[in-house]
Amino acid sequence: MINKLISDIKKKNAPIVVGLDPTEKLIPDYIIAKHIREQGETLEAMGEAIWEYNKGLIDALYEYIPAVKPQIAMYERYGIPGLNAYLKTVKYCKEKGLTVIADVKRGDIGSTSAAYADAHLGEVSVGGSRLRPFDADFATVNPYLGSDGIRPFADVCKEHNKGIFILVKTSNPSSGEYQDRLIDGRPLYELVAENVAKLADEVMGDEYSYIGAVVGATYPEQGKILRKLMPKSFILVPGYGAQGGKGSDLVHFFNEDGLGAIINSSRGIIGAYQNEKYASYKEEGFAEAALAAVKDMKEDIASALR
């Protein structure tokens, strides 16, 4: 999948990924109201509202972006009906040729991580059949349990040509509480990054590895160091836009080949219609507003990289 992702980034000239993180505040009111009329005040109504919203966004954006990143928590929040909307979203995005990065941040002891890897990237056997439960292209993984919690994901990546992004330095304000603490004089995130780099060497695509890392746009100085520590890993960069990361901060996350990073924006794109700048699109134009915001984001990043 890393080869396809890179090829699509080049083709669409867009090292960006749109976070499909539907919340009740972002989904236009008229969509929620419609589904409540049809199904009552139920989780099912919210599942259908999420799906209608996502489909509108995907139809408007798929020709312009290489990838989407659904944050599964926003679907899990509406129980089984929410997760049904997640599954439909993953399938539809893949039909449209988009790479799907499942932002699941799973991670557990070995046998349990294997179950998560099968669920989100791999397959399971039932009798003699092999079935793919969620079948995303990439997943995000939490490293706190150490290498035996990560290894099963790497094994599934090898077998099924999938990829992972391991949390190294997250974008949130308190990420430093543990991640920045010094161990033998160096921050914990560098230790994690070195292990990412070792694993990355084992699971290589053509130019880059199937094993990538998450480093927040909100920490550009750390990004500069981490870029060098993991030369063959793509860096998934959250925190651009709504969380405060700026285009000019992003240059450090890229390699000299102009590759190596993919920048995520969620609210800034899918909630663009709520932003003063795109207010003329109104609620009904949420998808067109999102496309306008994608075009502006592409230009912001392109000009920062020039």
Next chain:
Amino acid sequence: MINKLISDIKKKNAPIVVGLDPTEKLIPDYIIAKHIREQGETLEAMGEAIWEYNKGLIDALYEYIPAVKPQIAMYERYGIPGLNAYLKTVKYCKEKGLTVIADVKRGDIGSTSAAYADAHLGEVSVGGSRLRPFDADFATVNPYLGSDGIRPFADVCKEHNKGIFILVKTSNPSSGEYQDRLIDGRPLYELVAENVAKLADEVMGDEYSYIGAVVGATYPEQGKILRKLMPKSFILVPGYGAQGGKGSDLVHFFNEDGLGAIINSSRGIIGAYQNEKYASYKEEGFAEAALAAVKDMKEDIASALR
């Protein structure tokens, strides 16, 4: 919930929790075969097989144990039908008076952790209705993202009388790779434990806090230190039995009041019928074998604590 859990531990004289971690290797073949006959080689068949297996176990065990701990990965592995079986399991256990510890190990940036907390412990609004998507009593939480990833769980615990167990020192072989590294001369897990203790003080039940910790039975020496660092937190102790933890190792996880720890066993109980010791129960007697194993585990722990 911590008050109910403690009261049930005393009443049933059993500081134990049974891990409901159904895998294709643990579910008796005849159950899987039956559901494949009915629904084909589908995820739905596995969902129904999990549910039949779990219901048999719960019916046999509920009078003897205070709590269960479903590992959600084992359900997520079978996609939406697997998660349906998870939801049915949580509901049924609560009907039977069991405390449900959702082993989800979620953790993310603040707004996303809030979504996970709503999903697994709290409620969501749809129109004017408040709905509870999964509604477990406790959840396990990963601390790698720092306090703003944990705070939303504590807030939901306060509002809904629920609880969490924060990963401090996990039971797996590679848990030391990051968790044991020295920061200012002390291991990372002690730093995490100190933050657990601080948060625990804020969200107190009668004797113990709603905020607990996970410390693996496989690390009894660390358990001794961590017990003292988090005096008001219950410790959820995985790793007993199949992972190698012994009854005699467990004494360090308890306080002098005989409380403060709850020991998990998964495979050792639910797969007991596959163990030579309980082989006479045969496959069809999987639930009775599990009960025999629960009684032996209670005795093993009681004799260690004497």
